[in-house]
Every structure is written in C-alpha cells, then in structure tokens.
Amino acid sequence: MEMIYVDHAATSPLHPEVIEAMLPYYQTVFGNPSSIHQIGRQARQAIDQARRTIAKKLGTSDQNLVFTSGGTEADNMAILGYALEHELNGKHIITSQIEHHAVLHACEELEKRGFDVTYLPVDETGRVSVNDVQEALRDDTILVTLMFGNNEVATVQPIKEIGDVLKGHQAAFHTDAVQACGVIELNVSELPVDMLSISAHKINGPKGIGLLYVRNGVKLRPVLFGGEQERKRRAGTENVAAIVGFAKAMEIAVDSIEERQELYQQFSKILIDTWTKEEVIFSINGHQHERLPHVVNVSFRGVNIESLLMNLDLTGIAASSGSACTAGSIEPSHVLVAMFGKADERIQSAIRFSFGLGNTVEQIQRVANETAQIVKRLGQQSEFIS
Structure with missing residues (x-):
C-alpha cells in the first residue's frame, strides 16, 4: 500500500x-x-x-x-x-x-x-x-x-x-x-x-x-x-x-515558489471539489484569501477527529489535527479556540492537510476520496449512536 x-x-x-x-x-x-x-x-x-x-x-x-x-x-x-x-x-x-x-x-x-x-x-x-x-x-x-x-x-x-x-x-x-x-x-x-x-x-x-x-x-x-x-x-x-x-x-x-503555489492551489481545489460533490458537510478554517497555499485546515461536522485520523492512517494517509509540537495533548488547539471559542464544535472536528515534495494530483485525489468515504461512514455511525 x-x-x-x-x-x-x-x-x-x-x-x-x-x-x-x-x-x-x-x-x-x-x-x-x-x-x-x-x-x-x-x-x-x-x-x-x-x-x-x-x-x-x-x-x-x-x-x-x-x-x-x-x-x-x-x-x-x-x-x-x-x-x-x-x-x-x-x-x-x-x-x-x-x-x-x-x-x-x-x-x-x-x-x-x-x-x-x-x-x-x-x-x-x-x-x-x-x-x-x-x-x-x-x-x-x-x-x-x-x-x-x-x-x-x-x-x-x-x-x-x-x-x-x-x-x-x-x-x-x-x-x-x-x-x-x-x-x-x-x-x-x-x-x-x-x-x-x-x-x-x-x-x-x-x-x-x-x-x-x-x-x-x-x-x-x-x-x-x-x-x-x-x-x-x-x-x-x-x-x-x-x-x-x-x-x-x-x-x-x-x-520554485510560483510553480509550487499553483500546484498546491490545484490540490486544495481537488479536496474541496471532491467533498462538495460527495455532499460531505465541511467548513474550511482560516482566511480564504490571505493564506499559505500549502495548508488546508477543515472541520467535518459530527466527526471525531481521532477516529478520522486513525482511519486515514489505516488507508495509508498521514495527516494531522494541528501543530506537531503538541502531539499527544488532550487540550484542543489553542489556535482554533482563539478563533471560535472553546464551545464551538469545529474545534473537535478539525483536521489539517498540508502539501509538499512528492505529492501528486493522483495522491491528493485519493486523499479526497478516502476522506469523504471515512467521514460519511463515521458520520453515519455517530448519528446512529445518538
């Protein structure tokens, strides 16, 4: 794999x-x-x-x-x-x-x-x-x-x-x-x-x-x-x-900045277009225009982010829920708390995809597809449990 x-x-x-x-x-x-x-x-x-x-x-x-x-x-x-x-x-x-x-x-x-x-x-x-x-x-x-x-x-x-x-x-x-x-x-x-x-x-x-x-x-x-x-x-x-x-x-x-900026923008579009087509409920976190091109932080409503990350890892996809310097912390992201407040559901369902050397259009399309399927599966489970 x-x-x-x-x-x-x-x-x-x-x-x-x-x-x-x-x-x-x-x-x-x-x-x-x-x-x-x-x-x-x-x-x-x-x-x-x-x-x-x-x-x-x-x-x-x-x-x-x-x-x-x-x-x-x-x-x-x-x-x-x-x-x-x-x-x-x-x-x-x-x-x-x-x-x-x-x-x-x-x-x-x-x-x-x-x-x-x-x-x-x-x-x-x-x-x-x-x-x-x-x-x-x-x-x-x-x-x-x-x-x-x-x-x-x-x-x-x-x-x-x-x-x-x-x-x-x-x-x-x-x-x-x-x-x-x-x-x-x-x-x-x-x-x-x-x-x-x-x-x-x-x-x-x-x-x-x-x-x-x-x-x-x-x-x-x-x-x-x-x-x-x-x-x-x-x-x-x-x-x-x-x-x-x-x-x-x-x-x-x-x-190679200009070349990679264009590629990362294409990657972001693949993710967003795929999730929209798959009717996944999501929201992009961060400024929509004044932003770094290689990072997409997204919240999937009703999805436990640890479950999502584990399922992605099982399919061979390595993403994260935020800063690697706070990995293992049980505290929510201080960045998202500052943006939305502690009670906002987006904090508990946010995942970060970030692009770089070695990533291809085919890879990002697979990331988009796998994420959509896992989110829908986990979302259905949470609705059934509730």
Missing part, C-alpha cells in the same frame, strides 16, 4: 539534492570550522558560502543571519534576547493568542521575570486586527512578535500594515516565518520587520538547523554561553552539514 504524506507543515522529507550537498561534510570535510587547519578552513568556507546563499534568497546581507538549532531557538533568541537586552526601555511585549508555542512559552517565561505581555485576540479567520495592535501599544512596549503565517490554519497576518503602525515607535518587530518560508516570497529588505525566524526542516532541509534574521543595529543578549561563534551572538560549534543542506533547500524552495 502506497503511503501518502500530507503532513508537510509538521516536517518535510529531505530533498535528494539536499542530501547530496550534505554528504561531503559528514564524510570528508568534517572539520571544526573554528580550526585553522585546512579541513577546518574548508568547513568555514562552506558555512560562509551557505550564509551568502540564504542571505541572497532572503534579500539581505549575510551578516544579518544567525544560525540556530531550529525555529524554536530562533524565536527564543529573538524574544528573550531582545527583551532582556532592552528591559531598561520598558517591559511590555505584544503577541497574539495563536502563536506557536515557541513564542507563547517564551513570553510566559518573560512574564515570570516581571514583564507584561498582551496576548491579542484574532477574528474567526485567525487574523489579528491592526487596530488592536495600535491600541495595545504603550510607551513601554519594547517588542511586538506576531507570526507571518499560521502553522495550523494557514492564515497570513497583515505584517506590512502592522509594521506601518510601529513606525516611529521604539518597539522592535519580530515575526515567526517558519511556516511561510519557501511557500510565499520573503524579502526582508521589503518587510517592516527587525527579526525573522525560519527553519530548514519545513522546506525539505534537515532537522536541527534554523536561523534568525536580525536587522542592522538590533542588539540581542545571547541566550547560549560558550564560544564566540556567529559573531558572538550564538555560542556552539556550527552544524556544518546541516547549514549546507539548509542553503541548498532554501535555494530550491525559493526558485
């Missing part, structure tokens, strides 16, 4: 060209990039070249990129590093209720250290109000951290408009762009952000590597202590092979 993977928002398979690019740095050029001998210098050159490649794809200078162990560390570095460095200017931070837990838990940690955090609500599409941001701003606000595109429902936030609101204010602007990177264009020279987090394993790169873009002049307090790597901003021996793989994955992803 062919396995169909439609959980690319959780993690993505390594692109074959990424594996090929990484192998030499495991086998022959394995030196410590801080060493002065030839193998060490070759490793350092590989990092420098990878940093330049990624910087070019992001529209910035290589000096503005700090490699981290992933998106979580990049978010923590931005939030904790900035807040602790600038707390004499104020201790107020603004974020939203639908952020990734790497952001929410970092903010909660700062609250324990005496900071005041405002958690902005979102509307039913998952969008933050620009007016709410403006009204939440205070003289002592030092940081606004809002995700670019949501990892569960795909809604894209009004980043440019929020940046306009922050012009002339002391607050720095950080965005978690982990889910957006590689599926929509990110040019930091045109974005009104001071810091931006991304992660390689969402774009067919290796796990364990990410980065934080830091605009010129933005000062951060280190959150790791040790050596003087990354211009003294992030201690620890660099993961050379992963950095090389990250650069290759970034190159491939950015160069």
Whole structure:
C-alpha cells in the first residue's frame, strides 16, 4: 500500500539534492570550522558560502543571519534576547493568542521575570486586527512578535500594515516565518520587520538547523554561553552539514515558489471539489484569501477527529489535527479556540492537510476520496449512536 504524506507543515522529507550537498561534510570535510587547519578552513568556507546563499534568497546581507538549532531557538533568541537586552526601555511585549508555542512559552517565561505581555485576540479567520495592535501599544512596549503565517490554519497576518503602525515607535518587530518560508516570497529588505525566524526542516532541509534574521543595529543578549561563534551572538560549534543542506533547500524552495503555489492551489481545489460533490458537510478554517497555499485546515461536522485520523492512517494517509509540537495533548488547539471559542464544535472536528515534495494530483485525489468515504461512514455511525 502506497503511503501518502500530507503532513508537510509538521516536517518535510529531505530533498535528494539536499542530501547530496550534505554528504561531503559528514564524510570528508568534517572539520571544526573554528580550526585553522585546512579541513577546518574548508568547513568555514562552506558555512560562509551557505550564509551568502540564504542571505541572497532572503534579500539581505549575510551578516544579518544567525544560525540556530531550529525555529524554536530562533524565536527564543529573538524574544528573550531582545527583551532582556532592552528591559531598561520598558517591559511590555505584544503577541497574539495563536502563536506557536515557541513564542507563547517564551513570553510566559518573560512574564515570570516581571514583564507584561498582551496576548491579542484574532477574528474567526485567525487574523489579528491592526487596530488592536495600535491600541495595545504603550510607551513601554519594547517588542511586538506576531507570526507571518499560521502553522495550523494557514492564515497570513497583515505584517506590512502592522509594521506601518510601529513606525516611529521604539518597539522592535519580530515575526515567526517558519511556516511561510519557501511557500510565499520573503524579502526582508521589503518587510517592516527587525527579526525573522525560519527553519530548514519545513522546506525539505534537515532537522536541527534554523536561523534568525536580525536587522542592522538590533542588539540581542545571547541566550547560549560558550564560544564566540556567529559573531558572538550564538555560542556552539556550527552544524556544518546541516547549514549546507539548509542553503541548498532554501535555494530550491525559493526558485520554485510560483510553480509550487499553483500546484498546491490545484490540490486544495481537488479536496474541496471532491467533498462538495460527495455532499460531505465541511467548513474550511482560516482566511480564504490571505493564506499559505500549502495548508488546508477543515472541520467535518459530527466527526471525531481521532477516529478520522486513525482511519486515514489505516488507508495509508498521514495527516494531522494541528501543530506537531503538541502531539499527544488532550487540550484542543489553542489556535482554533482563539478563533471560535472553546464551545464551538469545529474545534473537535478539525483536521489539517498540508502539501509538499512528492505529492501528486493522483495522491491528493485519493486523499479526497478516502476522506469523504471515512467521514460519511463515521458520520453515519455517530448519528446512529445518538
């Protein structure tokens, strides 16, 4: 039985060209990039070249990129590093209720250290109000951290408009762009952000590597202590092979964005058209237009989502009910709760399909058909039981 993977928002398979690019740095050029001998210098050159490649794809200078162990560390570095460095200017931070837990838990940690955090609500599409941001701003606000595109429902936030609101204010602007990177264009020279987090394993790169873009002049307090790597901003021996793989994955992803956007839109249409034809009762969660193209979050009324996921898995289809970082949690999605409220039935029947490398039209058609049949079967069972 062919396995169909439609959980690319959780993690993505390594692109074959990424594996090929990484192998030499495991086998022959394995030196410590801080060493002065030839193998060490070759490793350092590989990092420098990878940093330049990624910087070019992001529209910035290589000096503005700090490699981290992933998106979580990049978010923590931005939030904790900035807040602790600038707390004499104020201790107020603004974020939203639908952020990734790497952001929410970092903010909660700062609250324990005496900071005041405002958690902005979102509307039913998952969008933050620009007016709410403006009204939440205070003289002592030092940081606004809002995700670019949501990892569960795909809604894209009004980043440019929020940046306009922050012009002339002391607050720095950080965005978690982990889910957006590689599926929509990110040019930091045109974005009104001071810091931006991304992660390689969402774009067919290796796990364990990410980065934080830091605009010129933005000062951060280190959150790791040790050596003087990354211009003294992030201690620890660099993961050379992963950095090389990250650069290759970034190159491939950015160069194929338009082609993949069209394909993912076709995939979404197949799902929606099939379920409509099969007379399945469903609702799409998230903004219908301002959204990431590779994620479809949908609620099937009256269907137990765990049963649906298990039945899909038995047919060889791997999907999810939300963020992989909260897998196994008995709590409902904090994103959907923020959008709909705790009592809404959509929260208990929401499933996420996310597309990526290896998916085909034939696969997505099978996903659509299998889902429709399972939903109708489970729906009939629940009606019979009730």
